[in-house]
Amino acid sequence: MREHPTNFIIVDGLKKSFGDFVALNRVSLRAGAGSTLALLGPSGCGKTTMLRCIAGLETPEEGYIEIGGKVVFDSDNGINLMPEKRELGIVFQSYAVWPHMTVAQNVGFPLKVRRTSKAETDTRVKRMLDLVGLGDWAGRSATQLSGGQQQRVALARALIHEPSLVLFDEALSNLDAQLREQMRMEVKLLQDRLNFTAVYVTHDQAEAFALARYVMVMNRGQVETEGLPKNVFRRPQTPFVAKFLGLNVHSGIIRSTGGVPPVANHEGVDPADVYAEIALPDGETLWGRIGQDRIPVVGEEVLVCMRREHLSLATARPGKMSGGNGFHGTIRAKSFLGLTEEYVIDVAGRELRAIQPVTDLEEAGSVVVNVRPYDCIVLSQPAGHRAGAEAGTLELAN
Incomplete structure (x- = not known):
């Protein structure tokens, strides 16, 4: 057994293909006991395949998986435990409640499979239903519940046998916005009470940042970046x-x-930040902060990245604000979001998006967009990317 005393989940060099498509390309990850690891990324990036491999629902061609000190998969030594031997719970995107069973029967089913006594099953089901706020619904048919209540049933069923590891596969994506926010907090509270380790698969960055202590962003079967939520976001x-x-x-x-x-x-x-002066295709310049460990060399093609919330719009006299970068644009569309508005701005024929407090700026109006150099993140271009092929040209204000 490999020694990783601080890690509850260890995945090394996992490779999984479906025909010619490589879903996981020798991916490794770690998760500490009692923590939540979020696998974040778009559809097809490999995050759900990773979760299913950990659960034992998919068999990788190569790699090693250890859960709580137990080796559950090792391609070199021919180890591949069945899902029920991995001692974990799974909450899927679909609620998967059984319509012919009551709420209590749905939740207690994993204990029935394990031949737990009826007295103990009744006690544990009551306790779990109380924890998820469904104690008064035990005798109801599960299909008579709302979507949020059915997801609580699925969560209670995954936790009833007290697993040390719980896997969530887009578990809240079918709920409306208000219910999603409510369930996020309930999942966090349950984890604090029950102290289980969680792996959470989602394409929703807000969900990943809200729930996880550590985030891995996946792309094309590989880990693109990983770190604490604040670091990945900022x-x-x-x-x-x-x-x-x-x-x-x-x-x-x-x-x-x-x-x-x-x-x-x-x-x-x-x-410790390093800044760079960037020449834009129109001959103007823009200052930005190097966002990677490697400092690009003079003449290298780079990408300048700006968060929508960091852009400032004004109809004042054209020009750069003090200590910032400024450029001209025209508002093509705006959308009221409640406390803020989102703007689509045409800048030299390309699209730029900004989020601002509610203002009196109107569509088709000319604006000056300002952004601090600190908020312009400079990244090296990926291999094969040509400057201007996917990115816009910024026309700086004079």
């Missing part, structure tokens, strides 16, 4: 992650590095 490490998280991404070429940008206010700025 400092995307690759162009794919920046785009997936909804940042504006534009092309440019490194003009200089290591200089001091025209930032009037350095409050909250890490002195």
